[in-house]
Amino acid sequence: MKNSKRSNVDPFIVMDVMESARIAEKNGKHIIHMEVGQPGTPAPKLAKKFITKEISNNNLGYTVTLGLPALRERISKLYGDWYNIDLNPNRVVITVGSSGAFILSFTSLFNIGDRVGIAAPGYPSYRQILKSQDLIPVDIQTEIQNKFQPIPEDIKKNNLNGILVASPANPTGSMVDKETLKNLINTAHENNVSFISDEIYHGIQYEKKSHNSARNNR
Ligand SMILES: Cc1ncc(COP(=O)(O)O)c(C=O)c1O
Incomplete structure (x- = not known):
């Protein structure tokens, strides 16, 4: 297969470590996983309930391109709650x-x-x-x-x-x-x-709150 030059990037080594750990585990080795930062908390209850309902109702089709409007609205409200920013939901993309x-x-x-x-x-x-x-x-x-x-x-x-x-x-x-x-x-x-x-790590902070780069924009 011919590959593009731009696809010639270094591997994300942590993923290779994960794969080696998987194979070792399959071969009966006991592995203590410290390779990637996995979520320490489960999905929120309401999200689980909603997804389970949607899957059981076979609602598995496309959503609108930029994401569910209700989710975009809610994220914009979260920016209000966390950062006191009036963010237009049209600027939120899922x-x-x-x-x-x-x-x-x-x-x-x-x-x-x-x-x-x-x-x-x-x-x-x-x-x-x-x-x-x-x-x-x-x-x-x-x-x-x-x-x-x-x-x-x-x-x-x-x-x-x-x-x-x-x-x-x-x-x-x-x-x-x-x-x-x-x-x-x-x-x-x-x-x-x-x-x-x-801002992927917003919410994971200890002494101080992280600051947001968005500006008020309706
Ligand atoms: C700073 C930072 N940005 C982005 C990512 C990738 O995040 P995602 O898995 O949502 O693509 C990571 C993952 O470790 C990260 O540490």
């Missing part, structure tokens, strides 16, 4: 996880060869998803005094088309404060750099 959202947002924001900044250390798959779209991941070497997060100067000096920021981040768990986030977003806008905020 995707299959955040990787699905990356592919959609990168496709809609960038052209082939565009440069997208990612923090180092950072979540390894950003690089592979970007490469698979013929985009150039630009490692931003972060500093401990900046909590291993990019700073506005990084946006200015790297000739970027986009920047991806995760707060809380993986693997450091560090969060940017409200003012820093605002500065990063403003600098990105001023320099015509698209700002992508990976």
